[in-house]
Amino acid sequence: MSEVPPEELTVDERLSVHSVTFGDASFDQLCTYWQTLGVTRLSLLDSRILEPQLPKVISEQGYTVETVFHLFESADSLNRVIDAAAAIGARSIYMLTGGRGELSWEEAADRFCAAVQPGADTARQAGVALAIENASGLYADIHIAHTLRDTIELAEMAGVGICIDLFHCWTEAHLSALVERALPRTVMIQLSDYVLGDRALPARAVPGDGAIPLETVIDQALTAGYPHGFDLELIGPRIEREGRVEAASRACASVSAMLRRLEDTAG
Numbered sequence: 001m002s003e004v005p006p007e008e009l010t011v012d013e014r015l016s017v018h019s020v021t022f023g024d025a026s027f028d029q030l031c032t033y034w035q036t037l038g039v040t041r042l043s044l045l046d047s048r049i050l051e052p053q054l055p056k057v058i059s060e061q062g063y064t065v066e067t068v069f070h071l072f073e074s075a076d077s078l079n080r081v082i083d084a085a086a087a088i089g090a091r092s093i094y095m096l097t098g099g100r101g102e103l104s105w106e107e108a109a110d111r112f113c114a115a116v117q118p119g120a121d122t123a124r125q126a127g128v129a130l131a132i133e134n135a136s137g138l139y140a141d142i143h144i145a146h147t148l149r150d151t152i153e154l155a156e157m158a159g160v161g162i163c164i165d166l167f168h169c170w171t172e173a174h175l176s177a178l179v180e181r182a183l184p185r186t187v188m189i190q191l192s193d194y195v196l197g198d199r200a201l202p203a204r205a206v207p208g209d210g211a212i213p214l215e216t217v218i219d220q221a222l223t224a225g226y227p228h229g230f231d232l233e234l235i236g237p238r239i240e241r242e243g244r245v246e247a248a249s250r251a252c253a254s255v256s257a258m259l260r261r262l263e264d265t266a267g
Contacts, residue, residue, distance in 0.1 A: 011252045012252075014230055015231075022245075027053060041229050043231045044067075044090075075116070082119060085128050086127065092131055092187040093123065094130075094188060095132050099141045113154075129161050132161075134164065134165055146168070147172060148168075166214065167192045167193075179217060179220055180224065188230075189221060191231065191233075192233055196211050206251045207254045232255065
């Protein structure tokens with residue numbers, strides 16, 4: 001992968017690029033990519049927050065950790081992630097819930113709420129926001145909240161926050177109303193795009209290349225006072241063909257331009 005010099009980028013300080021974008025890159029490679037892209041906020045898989053050099057890198061580079069992804073399995077595993085996240089100053093942890101097996105959605109939701117409650121209490125005490133995200137039904141083996149509507153309902157039941165992944169909810173009916181309902185609980189908004197007709201899963205594209213009304217939703221969030229960042233999660237064949245760093249660089253530029261346009265309009 002070739003790299004774009006950071007001086008050629010003007011990246012909005014609210015942006016992060018999720019570490020999943022870079023696959024199995026080494027920690028040293030990740031550090032290089034962060035500097036190359038010019039981001040100041042980090043979004044990490046939970047396996048990455050145990051890197052021994054991460055606290056030093058965060059301190060020396062002035063990074064903040066916006067969010068950490070965790071696949072919920074038990075209160076104990078979540079507590080370990082909360083402790084590690086709090087130690088590096090992470091603002092939030094967002095989760096997949098675990099699967100439902102043979103349970104109905106309602107039964108699985110009740111089970112999740114009971115299981116996650118001790119971790120939610122621990123997270124509040126540690127000053128780390130806990131959230132769940134909406135994710136495709138293709139992940140039904142490890143998650144139960146596949147629409148934004150269901151994610152909002154489950155988050156309200158569990159007393160946790162929401163990570164809105166627009167890639168997985170942009171086609172839902174009454175999206176604006178759903179976003180409005182979700183925003184008071186929203187700790188992160190994840191952005192990518194979709195090119196109509198693309199069947200090559202996971203089929204994500206660089207923001208601005210496809211049909212998702214990203215700028216409209218960003219505008220709605222900012223107008224409503226959303227105070228947090230925007231995370232770029234870029235995976236799939238289109239990203240691989242372009243190159244992960246190249247795609248992330250172009251995504252940072254595209255969303256930064258959207259944010260500048262909205263600021264100019266509002267100003």
